[in-house]
Amino acid sequence: MTTSLSTDHPGGPEALLAGNPRRRAREKAVHTIVTLAAFTSVLITVGIVGSLVFRAGEFLVGLANPSDADIAEARGPIGFSNLWSDQWAPRFFDFDIKTLLVGSLIVTVIAMAVATPLGLGAAVYLSEYADSRVRKILKPILEVLAGIPSVVLGFFALRWISPNLVQRFFDSEGQSLLAAGLGVGLLTIPLVASISEDAMRSVPGSLREASAGLGARKKTTTLSVVMPAAVSGLVAALIVATSRAIGETMVVFLAAGASGNSALFTVSPLERGSTMTAAMASQASGTDGTITELGFGSLFFVGFVLFVITLVLNLLADRFVRRVRHGY
Amino acid sequence: MAIVQPILDDKTGKRVEAQIASGGVSLSNLIFKWALLGCLLFSLLVLGVLIYDVFTDSWSVLSSRLGTFLANPTRTAADESGIFQGLRGTFWIGVFVIVFTFPVGIAAAIYLEEYARDNAFTRLINVNIRNLAGVPSVVYGILGLTVFVTLLKGVYGDVALSRGNTTTAGGLTLAILALPVVIITASEAIRAVPDSLREAAYGVGATKWEVIKSHVLPYAAPGILTGTLLSLARALGEAAPLILVGAVQGKLGPRTGFFGLDQLGEKFTAMPIVITDFAKQPGDSWQPVTAAAIVVLLLVVLGFNAVAVILRNRFEAKREG
Structure with missing residues (x-):
């Protein structure tokens, strides 16, 4: 083996302990990737809750202020009583x-x-x-x-x-x-x-x-x-x-x-x-x-x-x- | 400490004597045991009836025209109808789950088990994932309908006659539905890896990712594979979210092609949807066709399930032994 653990490394002992920069970059990239993957689950929840709240709200607003098309279709009045x-x-x-x-x-x-x-x-x-x-x-x-x-x-x-x-x-x-x-x-x-x-x-x-x-x-x-x-x-x-x-x-x-x-x-x-x-x-x-x-x-x-x-x-x-x- | 005096009055003594004389067999115990076994066997009996019923119903189709049944599209006449488009949709959904859910799910599990510190963010993600696993599948359909169908409306241009209810929307929806289960099972598999293995790898100077890649993942692989296969099987059997996303029930244009990437932008259907559609048709002539479609779906879904269970039992036995 040619690697020596002596202190006469070109960058001094600190550089030796800091390790291979490519290896460190890879560590960082992996960390970021897996964090993002875990964060996906939060995005999914946000997506589900968001689409439910948004579109259920749309429905309730539509019930309170029905569109002309809906009024034309309905046989009676439209409101929350429906x-x-x-x-x-x-x-x-x-x-x-x-x-x-x-x-x-x-x-x-x-x-x-x-x-x-x-x-x-x-x-x-x-x-x-x-x-x-x-x-x-x-x-x-x-x-x-x-x-x-x-x-x-x-x-x-x-x-x-x-x-x-x-x-x-x-x-x-x-x-x-x-x-x-x-x-x-x-x-x-x-x-x-x-x-x-x-x-x-x-x-x-x-x-x-x-x-x-x-x-x-x-x-x-x-x-x-x-x-x-x-x-x-x-x-x-x-x-x-x-x-x-x-x-x-x-x-x-x-x-x-x-x-x-x-x-x-x-x-x-x-x-x-x-x-x-x-x-x-x-x-x-x-x-x-x-x-x-x-x-x-x-x-x-x-x-x-x-x-x-x-x-x-x-x-x-x-x-x-x-x-x-x-x-x- | 006070010495406990045995209370041996007449009544107790006689009961003890009677029980000893009975040879240790008590009627109520026996009844209890057989009642429990009955519960288990009844559940299995139902399974037996279901499978027997479906197979006998389907036999007239599977024995006489298996080829056309697999190759034909849905037709108006029961005895000409086939499941070609259903198989195609189910195939593509499987591709989406494998390509999207498996890597993301396993990566998320790695984060939760190997990287995450015990802080509020981690706890939030954990609670969140457990809750996602319990969200009814039909609600995932709402997510698919609101987000994917809307987003994909313009993407495939005029290739699609669809309004965004494409194979891609269906595939992504089920891929997301399967994600929490993959994360949970993969986490469990990774958690079961003994720490000594990690320490040994750190000891020879490996970095965190090298430890995970060369030690943790290989050891956890059987468990991860089991979980992913189970979630794949579950996704392939789901119908409710696809109905919401707009999978086509009934006839679907006679387009050819199966593996072509252009399928991604087409309207789609899937095996569970085809079964739903067949089952809803009036008249007894549809019953054998429905049963035959069910047999095909069961072969696929239970096949993945069986492989998963066998894998797990095998590796469990190996580890214990």
């Missing part, structure tokens, strides 16, 4: 947001009624009961269920769940919010299962051993020691799943049966209906005959409401998840 009527039908300037909120609520409640017991049960079995051999087989299969695109479950809800379950056991004609809710529930099972399994597996084994040492059976240990210790994670799993169920679009778009982009206000899960997400998708796919500017703008308003709801749920879930991490 946000509260008995149906969601942008074509007729009926922007009854409670129709969509209640629709989303019905679908979400049904979905969680399916996903909570099945997802939690599967998670408890995988984490506490299954031996590693069984686990190695069953868990990947559950992950396959997680990978199924929602449009596929939408088709399944429309063509299988609706005729074979809903119409057979309930008095319902054709498509319904119930079929959509069941489909969304199936979609959220793997999510509930995987987050709550992680939470329970992060409970230290010493707690289980202590419980067993006191003579508790496995069921008692699971129910009174492991699950209470993992409760933050379990709650987080349910909140994340709720948020996902509210935001799920394709299953409802296909299976809930709203015709065009209009839905009557209903509280019955056996009727056709729409949710926030499905209303946005139908508005954008332009199944409505005439698309008025105000009608199209309603899409962004609904999107804004949806975004706020899911954001609150996600922040809440995040708090619970972090509590788990700090726990042990």
Whole structure:
């Protein structure tokens, strides 16, 4: 080697310690690049929030001061009172947001009624009961269920769940919010299962051993020691799943049966209906005959409401998840 | 410390005796265990029914006219319709995710795990990314519609008959949708690299980037690859954002070409959109065609998923062993 570490370097010892300038420049460039990449995520958020606020605002302003074209199309007066009527039908300037909120609520409640017991049960079995051999087989299969695109479950809800379950056991004609809710529930099972399994597996084994040492059976240990210790994670799993169920679009778009982009206000899960997400998708796919500017703008308003709801749920879930991490 | 007196009154004694006599098997415990297994098996049963149902429905199409089904565009008649344009759109979306999301996501993860100091800015980015991962996919469609479609309106000039709802807009939208998941999974993989590896590299005089390039990334590669494959699969299965961006539902002009770059400026559709469109058609004749399209999409999406899971299990076993 010709490199010498002596102090008789041409630039003196400082120059030697400063290192190769090209290497230093490269370090700096990499640092800048990765920082910019991380900053992209902030730009995305700004883009999402910006476009939602801007265009939802545009819609509300348009509602307050309707354009001449909109006035000519509408059969009645246009104002904020259009946000509260008995149906969601942008074509007729009926922007009854409670129709969509209640629709989303019905679908979400049904979905969680399916996903909570099945997802939690599967998670408890995988984490506490299954031996590693069984686990190695069953868990990947559950992950396959997680990978199924929602449009596929939408088709399944429309063509299988609706005729074979809903119409057979309930008095319902054709498509319904119930079929959509069941489909969304199936979609959220793997999510509930995987987050709550992680939470329970992060409970230290010493707690289980202590419980067993006191003579508790496995069921008692699971129910009174492991699950209470993992409760933050379990709650987080349910909140994340709720948020996902509210935001799920394709299953409802296909299976809930709203015709065009209009839905009557209903509280019955056996009727056709729409949710926030499905209303946005139908508005954008332009199944409505005439698309008025105000009608199209309603899409962004609904999107804004949806975004706020899911954001609150996600922040809440995040708090619970972090509590788990700090726990042990 | 006081000595704890065992309380052995009659009742407790009898219960203990009874339980010992029962050979340690308690009915309620058994029921509990089987109920849990039932939950798991029910979920898997549903999966089985779904796949069986789709395959049997699709068989008449896949067995008799697989070639035309793959090569034909969407037509008015169910038995002539194919998924050519859907495959093309899905291919290009995959390209956008690989070209844009993978490098940016991995670079962001490197920043968060290797460069970021624990300050307010870092915490902001972390919270932000976790929240982005939870934003409903349809909301990403609003971003795509407002930003990309608007920005791209004039870019492709008269090549596009579109109003900006081009392959590029759809691809970028899904690339952005996939980004948070890539960042999160890549971060986890990088975090799992033992510090001793970094210290060894620093010890022989490597710079930070050299440490990352030669030690951290190779070690984290399987984990990163798993995460990127999962996010790619998720992006390819998404329909809602594409509907908002204006993917064409129904017939799309009979333009030829698949891999040509001119596709970037054309109107587009994708497999999930084609499936949605088929599923919404009235009449039973569309059901086999829809099912066949689903089988093709499932093969692609579950294929990536399976590779990801197998890779992960393999490397986990290797590390532990």
